[in-house]
Structures are given as structure tokens and as C-alpha cells.
Amino acid sequence: MSEVPGLVAVAVVTVATLAIGTWGLRFSRTTSDFFVASRSVRPRLNASAIAGEYLSAASFLGAAGLLLTFGADMLWYPVGWTAGYLVLMVLVAAPLRRSGAYTLPDFAEARLDSRRVRQVCSLLVVAIGWLYLAPQFEGAGLTLAAAIGAPRWVGPLVVGLVVLVNVGSGGMRSITFVQAFQYWLKLTALLVPAAVLLVVWAGDGASGQSVTADDWSLPVGDGGGLGLYTTYSLILATFLGTMGLPHVVVRFYTNPDGRAARRTTLAVLALLGAFYLLPPIYVALGRAYGADPTAADTLVLELPRLVAPGVVGDVLTGLVTAGAFAAFLSTASGLAIAVSGVLTQDVTSRRLAGITAFRVAGVVAVLVPLSAALLLPDFGVARAVGLAFAVAASTFCPLLVLGIWWRRLTAAGAVAGLLVGGAGSMAAVALTLADVTTRGWVDVLLAQPAAWSVPLAFATMVGGSLLTARRAPAHAHRFMVRLHTPETVDLDRS
Known part of the structure; x- marks a missing residue:
């Protein structure tokens, strides 16, 4: 009986996702619909869709798990994930939309007039997308195992198949409606159980269930310099990583203009802020009721039955399971769209045409990280996502x-910075996920590379560009005028 609500929840979310995606197929007729929804998505709908795809397994399950294990210092994760959109709104959103590009490699090639820059960007988009996709599949396996006792491989396969159907059927146009629906489902799936469990906790007050101050004072690391470095590196990765996530950036190309892109980002900040108020409630209740810290990633799923055993707990578990499953589907869909777009333009379109090339690329975009999740489980949902941000x-x-704010950037400088920053951070990712044994500062620097890899990448791009100043693109000035000029101004007549 306890498994029935979870089964029903997964079935309902899957059917609803496919139904909405199929309905959205009516509006997907051109290649532009598949890539960027013909740049016609309005701010409210787009904000819900962005929030829906952004709130991944790391947000729905991982944030609470980190708080339970390491204490309140881990609030920097949700704070950083949200604040990243503030940086995105101020520095990137509107100019990026005005660039007229479909993908990050498109923007890089248009800005720097270089195929080499495009090729490096394409490789990085695929690498980041796959690094972010793998934990979504792992999280799906954890969810179905905890909720209905299914083998760990079932969740990744179900999510992979649903994503393939939705991405292949309607592309960005179809996925926009699905992700907007899934944001509100995820918010409801955390909000309603939290409210009910707080009422139960209040009724249990006489039994001594409480959270002490000590429960919230656990440090990030061992204290001192190590803990301080880790905190600052985490802040840097989450604040600045958002603008580099391919599934986030591609959604800003779907806005009608730069003003709509900024309005969308402002709405996203409000939606994410509302959602991230909820995970700490689950952690506080988990500490009060003795949740197992070694099973942190499944805290949100197991807490309802721990606090309210019986029918109420089973029903609330089903609702939370629905939200978690929606998180995997929405984020995986957004990432698959972003990676498919790059693969289509730079790989499959050489042999196939139009929508067929996009669909073949979608299969590749999903199957590679799905295989990794099945063959290499237990690499930690939040940790892998955090490294993708780095x-x-x-x-x-x-x-x-x-590229948006400095006219003197050159292709050679950009390539050098991308290679240095990418190689440094990815080497740290590989060693961390492989559990290579290190000690002291070496371990800390590898576990959180952003504090040294981001400044190194910036310095390399600037230095490389200054050394190759004569090779600056001739059209750089006019292109930047286009990026920073509102659409209401007619550049051809001014």
C-alpha cells in the first residue's frame, strides 16, 4: 500500500508531461520552433519555464541533503543559485538576446568571427550539459528506489525515454509549456507537504521534538582557512556559473527582445526565491525527527513517512515523489534541448537536414549521460551539479x-581562456568524481575549483587578447553597439 501513491505520482507526472508536450507539438512546425520557439515566448511563461528547468535534482533533493549533512552554511547553494540570475540580468540577459544567436557557440562565432572559438564552445556546451544531465538521471533512480522500491536503473530509463519523446516531438516550443507546468507542480509538491508536516510537528511539541542551535552550526569544512576558501569558491561558482549553463542561456534566445529578457529574469528571481524557502523546513523537521544523515539525498522523500506514519505520510510521499520526478524531467529536457541544438548545428546537420538532424542529436544528447548514470552511480547529485557550475x-x-562588455577581446584570447579555465576546472571535476585521495589544501582546491579557475580564465582571456590586439575582429565595435542598443532604436537610420 505504501508504494501505491509513489507509483500513481510517477504515472500521473509522466502522462501529464507527454500530454502537454504533445499539445505543444501543434505549435512546432519550423526549425526555429525547435531551437528557440521562434523567439516568441512572453516573460511570464518563459520565467515559469526557466524556473522549471533550473530547479533540478540538486535543488529538489540535493539542497536539503546538504543542509542536513553540513548545516546552515550550505544555504550558500540555494542563495548562489538564485543570485546567479541577478548577475545574469545585470550583465548578460538583454545583450545576449539582441545578439540574434541560437546557441552559445553561435554567439561566440558572431562576436569573434572565428570557427575555432565556435568549436571549443561547442565541446564545452556538450561537456557541461552531460555533466549536468547525469545527476538528473541518478536522482530519478534514487527517487523511484525510495518511493516505490524500484531498482536504481528504472528511474533513469523512464526519464530518458520521456525526455526523448518530448524533445523529439516538439523541441523548444513544446518543452516550454511542459517546464512551466512542472515549476508549479514542484512548488506545490514541496509547499503542501511542508505545511502539513509543520502542523504535525506543532502537535508533537509536547513530546520534545525540537531543533537546537547546535544543529545549524556545523561548518562547511574543517574550519579556518579551508572552510573560508570553500565558502568563497562556492559563492563564486554559483553566482557566476548560472550565466554559463547552456540550458539556461538558450532560454533567453526565446524572448521577443532584450527588454522581455530582463523582465523574464526578474520574474525568475521571484519564483526561485519562493521555492528555496522550503528546503530548510524539511531539514529542520528532519533533524527534529532524527533523519539519517547518511541518506541525505532522499530526506525530502522519506520525511513525510517519518513525521506522519500511515495514510497521510504515504499520500504526502506520493506528492513529493511527483515533484521530484518533475524536477528530473524538466531539467533533463532543457539540457537535452541545449545539447541537441549544438550537436545539430555542428555535427548532425552535415549529414541530415532540419528537424531530422535535431531529433538524431537529441538521441545522442540523452543516451551518453544516461549510460554514464547507469554505469557510474553514487557520484552525488548536488556535488556533480556544483562542479558543473564551476x-x-x-x-x-x-x-x-x-565578449559583451570589452571590445578588445580577440579570438586567440578567448580560446586560450576557454582552454585554461576548462582544463583546470574539468581536471578538478574528474579527480573529484574519481575519488582520487588527496590531503589538505590540494583536496579543497580540487573539490571547489572556481576560486582559482575563474580568475585564471579571466586573466588568460585578457592577457591573450592584449598580446593579439592586432587580430581583434574588425566588426567588434558595430556588433557591440547592436548588443547594447534597445530594439526600439533603428540602427540603420541613426
Whole structure:
């Protein structure tokens, strides 16, 4: 009986996702619909869709798990994930939309007039997308195992198949409606159980269930310099990594204009802020009711039955399971769209045409990280996502900031910065995920590379560009005028 609500929840979310995606197929007729929804998505709908795809397994399950294990210092994760959109709104959103590009490689090639820059960017988009996709599949396996007792491989397969159907059927146009629906489902799936469990906790007050101040004072690391470095590196990765995530950036190309892109980002800040108020409630209740810290990633799923055993707990578990499953589907769909777009333009379109090339690329975009999740489980949902942020912050953040705001950036400088930042952060990712044994500062620097890899990438891009100043693109000035001029101004007549 306890498994029935979870089964029903997964079935309902899957059917609803496919139904909405199929309905959205009616509006997907052109290649532009598949890539960027023909740049016609309005701010409210787009904000819900962005929030839906952004709130991944790391947000729905991982944030509470980190708080339970390490204490309140881990609030920097949700704070950074949200604040990253503030940086994105101020520095990138509107100019990026005005660039007229479909993908990050498109922007890089248009800004720097270089195929080599495009090729490096394409490799990085695929690498970051796959690094972010793998934990979504792992989280799906954890969810179905905890909720209905299914083998760990079932969740990744179900999510992979649903994503393939939705991405292949309607592309960005179809996925926009699905992700907007899934944001509100995820918010409801955390909000309603939290409210009910707080009422139960209040009724249990006489039994001594409480949270002490000591429960919230656990440090990030061992204290001292190590803990301080880790905190600052985490802040840098989450604040600056958002603008480099391919599935986030591609959604800003779907806005009608730069003003709509800024309004969308402002709405996203409000939606994410509302959602991230909820995970700490689950952690506080988990500490009060003795949740197992070694099973931190499944805290949100197991807490309802721990606090309210019986029918109420089973029903609330089903609702939370629905939200978690929606998180995997929405984020995986957004990432698959972003990676598919790059693969289509740079790989499959050489042999196939139009929508067929996009669909073949979608299969590749999903199958590679799905295989990794099945063959290499237990690498930690939040940790893998955090490392993806570090790689994005060390590569695309410098490229976008300098490409939009510094006219003297050259292709040689950009390539050098991308390679240095990418190689440094990805080496740290590989060693961390492989559990290579190190000690002291070496371990800390590898576990959180952003504090050294981001400044290194910026310095390399600036230095490389200054050394190759004569090779600056001839059209750089006019292109930057286009990036920073509102659409209401007619450049051809001015």
C-alpha cells in the first residue's frame, strides 16, 4: 500500500508531461520552433519555464541533503543559485538576446568571427550539459528506489525515454509549456507537504521534538582557512556559473527582445526565491525527527513517512515523489534541448537536414549521460551539479562578460581562456568524481575549483587578447553597439 501513491505520482507526472508536450507539438512546425520557439515566448511563461528547468535534482533533493549533512552554511547553494540570475540580468540577459544567436557557440562565432572559438564552445556546451544531465538521471533512480522500491536503473530509463519523446516531438516550443507546468507542480509538491508536516510537528511539541542551535552550526569544512576558501569558491561558482549553463542561456534566445529578457529574469528571481524557502523546513523537521544523515539525498522523500506514519505520510510521499520526478524531467529536457541544438548545428546537420538532424542529436544528447548514470552511480547529485557550475563559471562566464562588455577581446584570447579555465576546472571535476585521495589544501582546491579557475580564465582571456590586439575582429565595435542598443532604436537610420 505504501508504494501505491509513489507509483500513481510517477504515472500521473509522466502522462501529464507527454500530454502537454504533445499539445505543444501543434505549435512546432519550423526549425526555429525547435531551437528557440521562434523567439516568441512572453516573460511570464518563459520565467515559469526557466524556473522549471533550473530547479533540478540538486535543488529538489540535493539542497536539503546538504543542509542536513553540513548545516546552515550550505544555504550558500540555494542563495548562489538564485543570485546567479541577478548577475545574469545585470550583465548578460538583454545583450545576449539582441545578439540574434541560437546557441552559445553561435554567439561566440558572431562576436569573434572565428570557427575555432565556435568549436571549443561547442565541446564545452556538450561537456557541461552531460555533466549536468547525469545527476538528473541518478536522482530519478534514487527517487523511484525510495518511493516505490524500484531498482536504481528504472528511474533513469523512464526519464530518458520521456525526455526523448518530448524533445523529439516538439523541441523548444513544446518543452516550454511542459517546464512551466512542472515549476508549479514542484512548488506545490514541496509547499503542501511542508505545511502539513509543520502542523504535525506543532502537535508533537509536547513530546520534545525540537531543533537546537547546535544543529545549524556545523561548518562547511574543517574550519579556518579551508572552510573560508570553500565558502568563497562556492559563492563564486554559483553566482557566476548560472550565466554559463547552456540550458539556461538558450532560454533567453526565446524572448521577443532584450527588454522581455530582463523582465523574464526578474520574474525568475521571484519564483526561485519562493521555492528555496522550503528546503530548510524539511531539514529542520528532519533533524527534529532524527533523519539519517547518511541518506541525505532522499530526506525530502522519506520525511513525510517519518513525521506522519500511515495514510497521510504515504499520500504526502506520493506528492513529493511527483515533484521530484518533475524536477528530473524538466531539467533533463532543457539540457537535452541545449545539447541537441549544438550537436545539430555542428555535427548532425552535415549529414541530415532540419528537424531530422535535431531529433538524431537529441538521441545522442540523452543516451551518453544516461549510460554514464547507469554505469557510474553514487557520484552525488548536488556535488556533480556544483562542479558543473564551476566549469561553466570558468569558461562561458569570462567569454560572455568580456565578449559583451570589452571590445578588445580577440579570438586567440578567448580560446586560450576557454582552454585554461576548462582544463583546470574539468581536471578538478574528474579527480573529484574519481575519488582520487588527496590531503589538505590540494583536496579543497580540487573539490571547489572556481576560486582559482575563474580568475585564471579571466586573466588568460585578457592577457591573450592584449598580446593579439592586432587580430581583434574588425566588426567588434558595430556588433557591440547592436548588443547594447534597445530594439526600439533603428540602427540603420541613426
